[in-house]
Amino acid sequence: MAVDFRGHPMFPQGFNSPTRFDADVYDCEVWGQIPTDIHGTFYRMQCDFDYRPPPNEWMTGFNGDGHVSRFRFANGSVDYKGRYVRTARLMAERKARRRLFGVYRNPFTDDPSVAHINRSAANTHIYWHGGKMLVLKEDSLPYTVDPHTLETQGDWNFHGKYTAQTMSAHPKIDPVTGEMIAYGYQAKGILTKDIAVYIIDPQGRVTKEWWLTSPYLGIIHDIAITQKHIIIPVIARTTSLARLKSGQPMWEWDGSLPTMVGILPRDGEAKDVRWFKGPSRNTLHFLNATDRGSTVTMELPTSSGERDPSQIRRWTFDLNSKSDGFQEDVVSTTPGFLPRMDDRHLSLDYRYAFISSRDNQGAPPAPGAGPMSGGTQVVQRLDVRTGKIDECPIAGKVALQESCFVPRANSREEGDGYVMTVVSNFDSMSSDLIITDAQHLDDGVIATVKLPFRLRSGTHTNWYPQSVLPPIKDELS
Ligand SMILES: [Fe+2]
Numbered sequence: 001m002a003v004d005f006r007g008h009p010m011f012p013q014g015f016n017s018p019t020r021f022d023a024d025v026y027d028c029e030v031w032g033q034i035p036t037d038i039h040g041t042f043y044r045m046q047c048d049f050d051y052r053p054p055p056n057e058w059m060t061g062f063n064g065d066g067h068v069s070r071f072r073f074a075n076g077s078v079d080y081k082g083r084y085v086r087t088a089r090l091m092a093e094r095k096a097r098r099r100l101f102g103v104y105r106n107p108f109t110d111d112p113s114v115a116h117i118n119r120s121a122a123n124t125h126i127y128w129h130g131g132k133m134l135v136l137k138e139d140s141l142p143y144t145v146d147p148h149t150l151e152t153q154g155d156w157n158f159h160g161k162y163t164a165q166t167m168s169a170h171p172k173i174d175p176v177t178g179e180m181i182a183y184g185y186q187a188k189g190i191l192t193k194d195i196a197v198y199i200i201d202p203q204g205r206v207t208k209e210w211w212l213t214s215p216y217l218g219i220i221h222d223i224a225i226t227q228k229h230i231i232i233p234v235i236a237r238t239t240s241l242a243r244l245k246s247g248q249p250m251w252e253w254d255g256s257l258p259t260m261v262g263i264l265p266r267d268g269e270a271k272d273v274r275w276f277k278g279p280s281r282n283t284l285h286f287l288n289a290t291d292r293g294s295t296v297t298m299e300l301p302t303s304s305g306e307r308d309p310s311q312i313r314r315w316t317f318d319l320n321s322k323s324d325g326f327q328e329d330v331v332s333t334t335p336g337f338l339p340r341m342d343d344r345h346l347s348l349d350y351r352y353a354f355i356s357s358r359d360n361q362g363a364p365p366a367p368g369a370g371p372m373s374g375g376t377q378v379v380q381r382l383d384v385r386t387g388k389i390d391e392c393p394i395a396g397k398v399a400l401q402e403s404c405f406v407p408r409a410n411s412r413e414e415g416d417g418y419v420m421t422v423v424s425n426f427d428s429m430s431s432d433l434i435i436t437d438a439q440h441l442d443d444g445v446i447a448t449v450k451l452p453f454r455l456r457s458g459t460h461t462n463w464y465p466q467s468v469l470p471p472i473k474d475e476l477s
Pocket of ligand 1: 169284
C-alpha cells in the first residue's frame with residue numbers, strides 16, 4: 001500500500017506534516033551579513049516520518065525518524081545539508097515499504113518481524129564527543145554519523161564498556177574536564193527501575209560507572225551536573241506493563257506522584273545517592289546546576305501541573321539538612337521550555353539563559369504549529385540572578401525552535417557571542433535560521449539564512465566550532 005498520511009487522528013497537518021527528504025543547499029541565500037568570526041557548524045535534530053504511525057500515536061513529535069540538519073558556516077557563507085539517520089528501524093521499514101514499529105517506546109505494538117531490530121529512532125539530540133558525532137534517543141544506545149557528510153556509521157557502545165541498554169539524549173559535558181556524564185534509565189530493559197550513570201573521558205572511554213534504583217518508574221529525560229554532584233530528577237510521568245500491553249505509548253501524567261531528585265556525589269559510590277522529594281512538577285529539561293557551599297541550586301523550566309504554564313524556577317537542595325524536601329523559587333515567568341546557556345559555564349556559576357519564548361498575551365497557535373507558536377515570538381536572554389530579560393522580537397507569523405548559544409571565537413566572557421534559532425515561517429511555509437547578538441538582542445536580527453523549504457518542528461541543537469571538528473573533505477559536495 002502506498003504512503004498516505006491523510007486522516008490520521010493525531011497527526012500534524014500543515015507546517016508540521018512530514019517532509020520526507022534529504023537535502024543539500026550549497027551556499028544558502030543569506031539576508032544580512034553573517035559575522036566572519038562564526039566558523040563552525042550548527043546541528044539540529046528533527047523527527048520526520050517515512051511511514052504513517054499507528055492511530056493512537058500521540059507522541060507524534062517524538063517518535064518520528066531522526067533527521068539531522070547541519071548549517072556549516074565559514075567566511076560569511078553557509079552550506080546546508082539534511083539527512084535522515086539510516087537507523088536499522090528506518091531501513092527495515094523502507095525495505096518493507098510500510099510502518100513496522102508501533103507507538104512510542106512500546107515494543108508490544110511492533111510488527112513481529114522487527115522483534116530483534118534496534119528500536120532507536122535516533123531523533124532527539126546530537127553531541128560531538130570523543131571523536132564521534134553521537135545521535136541520541138533515550139530508549140537506546142547512540143548512533144554515530146559523520147560530522148560533515150552526515151552519513152550514518154552505525155550504533156555505538158563506547159568500545160563495549162557502556163553496558164546499559166539505554167543512553168539518554170541529554171548527557172552533560174563538563175567544560176572543566178571535557179568529560180561526558182551520560183546516563184540511561186530503564187537501563188536493564190524496558191520497565192526496569194535501573195539507572196546507569198557513566199563518566200566518559202574526552203577520548204570517549206568509560207572511566208566510571210554507577211548503578212542506581214529509581215524511586216518509581218518515572219521519566220528521567222534530563223539531568224544536571226555541578227562540579228561535585230550529578231542531579232537526577234524523576235518526573236511524574238509514569239508507565240506500567242498493563243499500559244504497554246494495552247497498546248499505549250509509554251508515558252502517562254500522574255500528578256499524584258512526587259518529584260524525586262537524586263543527588264549523587266561525583267566522587268562517591270552508588271550508595272551515596274541522596275533522594276529529595278517535592279510536589280509533582282511537569283518538566284523535562286534543566287538549565288544548569290551549581291554547588292553553593294553546602295547547597296546545590298538548579299534552574300529549570302517547569303509547571304505545577306500537566307497543563308499549567310511553564311516558568312523558570314530554582315530548586316535549592318540543602319545537603320546539610322536532614323529534611324528530604326527542597327526549596328522552590330520562581331526566577332522568571334517567561335514560558336520558554338527549552339532554555340539553553342553558554343555551555344562553557346555548565347556546572348559552574350553562571351548568569352544567562354537563552355530562550356525561545358513568546359509574550360503571554362498573544363494570538364493562538366497557528367494550525368499544526370505546536371503550542372509555542374502563538375503571540376509575539378521572542379529570542380530572550382534571561383539573567384538568572386536578577387530575572388531581567390533582554391529580547392529580540394521576531395516579526396511575522398512564525399514559531400521559534402530551540403535557540404542555541406554560539407560563543408564568539410577567542411572570547412571567554414560568559415554570553416559573549418551569538419544566538420542561532422531556526423524559525424518556522426508559516427506565511428512562506430519555509431524555514432529560516434536567524435542569528436542575533438547575544439549581548440545586544442535589541443539590535444534585532446543580524447542575518448537570516450533562508451531555506452527554500454520547511455523544516456518540521458525540531459527537537460535539540462548544538463554548535464561546534466570548526467576547530468574541534470575534523471578537517472572538511474566534502475567542501476563542494
Ligand atoms: Fe529533550
